[in-house]
Amino acid sequence: MIRFLKLLPSASLFVILGVVVLPSVAAQAADDPSRPIVTKEIDDLITIIEDDGEREKFLQRLRLLKKASEDSTIANTPTTPGATVLQQLSDQVSVAGSRLVQSVETLTTLPGAVVKLFKGLNSTEERGIWLGAIFKILAVLLAGYLTEILIRRLVKRPREAIESTDRETFWSRLPLQIGRFLLELIGIVAAVTVAYALLSATDPGNTTRVIAIALINATALVRLISALMRVALSPRVNKIRLVPVSDETANYWSVWIRRLSVFSVYGYIALETGYLLGFQPELYNVLSSILGLGVLLMLIVLVQQNRRLVAKLISGHNHDSAASLFRKRIGELWNVATIVYLVLVFAVWISDKPGSFLxxxxxxxxxxxxxxxxxxxxxxxxxxxxxxxxxxxxxxxxxxxxxxxxxxxxxxxxxxxxxxxxxxxxxxxxxxxxxxxTKWFESELGALITEKVGSIVFIIFIAVAIWEIVSSLIEHTIHRSQSSTERSARLETLLPLARKTLLVVLSVMVTLTVLSELGLNIGPLLAGAGVVGLAIGFGAQSLVKDIITGIFILIEDSISVGDFVDVGGPNGTVESLSIRTLRLRDIEGNVSTIPFSSVNTVLNYTRDYGISLLEIGIAYREDVDQVIEVLKRLGEEMMEDEGLAKDILEPLVVQGIHRLDDSAVTLRARIKTTAGMQWAMRREFFKRMKKRFDELEIEIPFPHQTIYFGADKKGFAQAAPIQIENKPERVKED
Known part of the structure; x- marks a missing residue:
């Protein structure tokens, strides 16, 4: 019943519309003096058309009027775009001003029309006619309303089942909302069907039928808009709400949508119905202007109420980028731009230019x-x-x-x-x-620009795709090669160089291709590049030599990052390799940058494996076999040490006596180690050997010096005076 009462203001609007229409139609039929004049003009026109001479004169007059009108139009037509826009704005403002003046003049006649309306209702017959029309309209509306209530009760259980379902995602809620909308749509369609059927059964008059049909359509349209609003916002059921907003926001927008739909739909259909039934154009224009002004004011209020919220949404996150600043400015001015747009739409509405508002x-x-x-x-x-x-x-x-x-x-x-x-x-x-x-794209210039831009975008896309694929493969290869130190070092040297080379090649090719697509002749550019390359080749022979030598050294894998090398002068650990230089850091931390052109020989100490070459000197009086056994035992102990065994590739090999020096017998042994560990192994072995020789009292000889004083002819050496002095003991002082 409450919903039916909500429809009473709209029904009253249409009833008043019918009451206003009948007197205006009657007045136009009885008091309009223009009807006989129109008939006489039609008769004169028929006479002119039937008479050949008169018809020719009439056509000449029409041609003269057409030519004068065209001359006037050409003379008043602006010749520049700016003048055209100003002229159009001036015309719109002039028409809108005329409409406003006409509306004010029509409003001054409304009191008299109201008085005439009430005088007409004093007639018993007239009141009976309109009371019957009102009764029929209310009966039709009530039947439709009761039908909708009945359908809603029939589908109450499935609707409540849908509304009680809890879903988390948008796509899982959408089918439920569609089902809920279809249930409401059944009620709306049934109500409209029953209302039309009852309207046909009652056989009302023409005016009553038009008003009832308009009211039924307006009510159905408003109900349909409300159903769509409930699908999106669900103000009373947040479990299946599609739009992620709070309950307060959903109810706020549902109220505003209902206000705007009721006011605009009922108002517009009432105006069109009144015009169809015989509203005078002046009255129609006044009411349409009032309707447009009401909608404009409601929209302005809605914009102003939400200006801060929308500005915050447009601005987004606070950043210092140009795009963020632009969005912030848009957020600050959006309400002003929207209000100006609404005012312009209202001006078009009241200008009454055919088809402009549509x-x-x-x-x-x-x-x-x-x-x-x-x-x-x-x-x-x-x-x-x-x-x-x-x-x-x-x-x-x-x-x-x-x-x-x-x-x-x-x-x-x-x-x-x-x-x-x-x-x-x-x-x-x-x-x-x-x-x-679309016409611009279909034109010769548009098609050419589109083709060129598409080609450039495609070329850049292919280049980026190639770059990304190769870069991904390079990184993947480097990652997989980290299990092998040697291979990883080489790849970490070669692959970044290959990636840089590919970047340069792709950049040059893309640049030349893009310039060619833009219509530039790249032939002279390539010729100039060839001349420049030749000049550079002659003027920078050392640079070219560095690059070529470096490429071959890298390809032959003579040097890799992390190797300890000697390049015929400086030696040290390779820290980096470029396309033309080698950078070494020696044992003292000094860095040497060496061009590849100055590298004649490469002595790499860390390639594949290392050999700790051990030369051990013992005194002539020591047992060589005993010492060899001691050295082998030391090698076995190092193999048993977990910290050292991982870097020892083969056990200690004692090769035997290497030299007989002046004061020592030199033995040679060797240990095969991983690359770069030979020096650490030698230091560890010598430490262990020194301790073991000290335990076993095996002498490690060192240089001795014999002093010879000479001899006489008989072979006796001259005696050397030796004096031994006893140092006096120090007396301790009390």
Whole structure:
């Protein structure tokens, strides 16, 4: 019953409309003096058409009037775009001003029309007619309302089951909302069907039928808008709400949508119905202006109430980028721009230019639909991109650097997709407003530019794809080669150089191709580059030699990062290799940068494996076999040490006596170690050997010096005076 009472103001509007219409129609039929004049003019026109001479004169007059009108139009037509826009604005303002003046003049006649209306209702017959019409209209509305109530009760259980279901995601809630909407739609369709059937059965008059049909259609349209609003917002059921807003926000927007739909739909259909039934044009214009002004004021209030919230949504996160600052400025001015747009739409509404308001409405609705669709499409595509680039655990294990690389390009891909969607949306909006952008693309210039831009984008895309694929393979290869120190060092040297070379080659090729697509003749550029290259080749022979020698050294794998090398002068650990230089750090920490052209020989101490070459000197009196056994035992002890065994490739090998020196017998032994560990092994072996020789009292000889004083002819050596002095003991002082 409450809903039926809510419809009474709208029903009253249409009843008053019918009451106003009948006197105006009667007045036009009885008092309009223009009807006989129109009949006489028609008779005169028939006479002119039937008479050949009169018809020719009439046609000449029409041609003269047409020519004068064309001359006047050409003379008054602006010749520049700015003047055209100003002229159109001036015309719109002039028409709107005329409409406002006419509306004010018509409003001054309304009191008299109201008095005439009430005088007409004093007639018993007239009151009976309109009371019967009102009764029939209310009966039709009540029947439709009761039908909807009945249907709602029949579908109450499935509707409550849908509303009690709790779903988390948008896609799981959407089917429930569609089902709920279909249940409400059944009630609306049934109510409209019953109302039309009862209206046909009662056989009302023409005026009553038009008013009843208009009221039924308006009510059905308002109910349909409310049903769609409940699908999106669900102000009373938040478990299946599609739009992620609070209960307060959902109820706020539902109230405003209901206000706007009721006022605009009932008002517009009432105006059109009144015009159909015989409203005078002046009265129609006044009421339409009032209706448009009411909708304008409601929308302005709605904009002002939400200006801060929308500004915050437009501004987004606070950043210092140019895009963020631009969005912030848009957020600060959006309400002003929207109000200006609404005022302009209202001006078009009251200007009464044929078809202009319909174009604005279609363009505005299409713009809103396109923007919402673009936002939804962009969101869906971005989520698909996130899901597509999400790697499984197996891929993360196999390609540990792949996720970081793909995630680095996900924002760029999203930006490209957002740009494309925005571009398509802008073109669609322009087409919806009658700006046919497609014709420009179909023109010769547009097709040429589109083809060139497409080719350039395709070339850049292919180059980026090649770069990313090669870079990913390089990083994957380096990661897999880390188990082998030697191979990893070489690859860490060669592959970054190959990647840099590929970057240079791709950059040059893409640049030349893009310039060629833009229409530039790259032949002279290539010739100039060849001349420059030749000049550089002659003038920088040392540089070219460095590069070529470096390439061959790297290809032959003579040197890798981490090797300890001697290049015929400086020696040290290789820290880095470029395309033309070698950088070494010696044992004291000094860094040497050596051009490859000055490298004649390379002595690499850390290639494949190392040999700790041991030369041990013992006294002549020592037992050589005993010492060899001691050395072998020391080698076995080192093999048994877990900290040393991993770097010993083969056991100690004693090769035997290497030399007989002046004061020592020199033995030679060797230990095969991993690359770079030979020096550490030799130091460890000598430490252990010294301790063991001290324990076994094996002498490690050192140089001795014998003093010879000479001899006489008889062979006796001259005596050397020796004096031994006893040092006095120190007396301790008390």
């Amino acid at each position: 174009v604005v409405v279609k363009g505005s609705l299409a713009t809103i639909i396109i923007i919402v669709g673009a936002i939804i499409l962009g969101t869906i595509v971005n989520r698909l991109v996130d899901r597509s680039f999400r790697l499984s655990d197996e891929l993360r294990t196999r390609f540990p650097y792949l996720e970081a690389r793909t995630n680095r390009f996900v924002p760029k891909i999203k930006t490209i997709i957002t740009t494309l969607v925005s571009l398509i949306a802008v073109l669609s909006i322009l087409n919806s407003w009658g700006i046919n952008v």
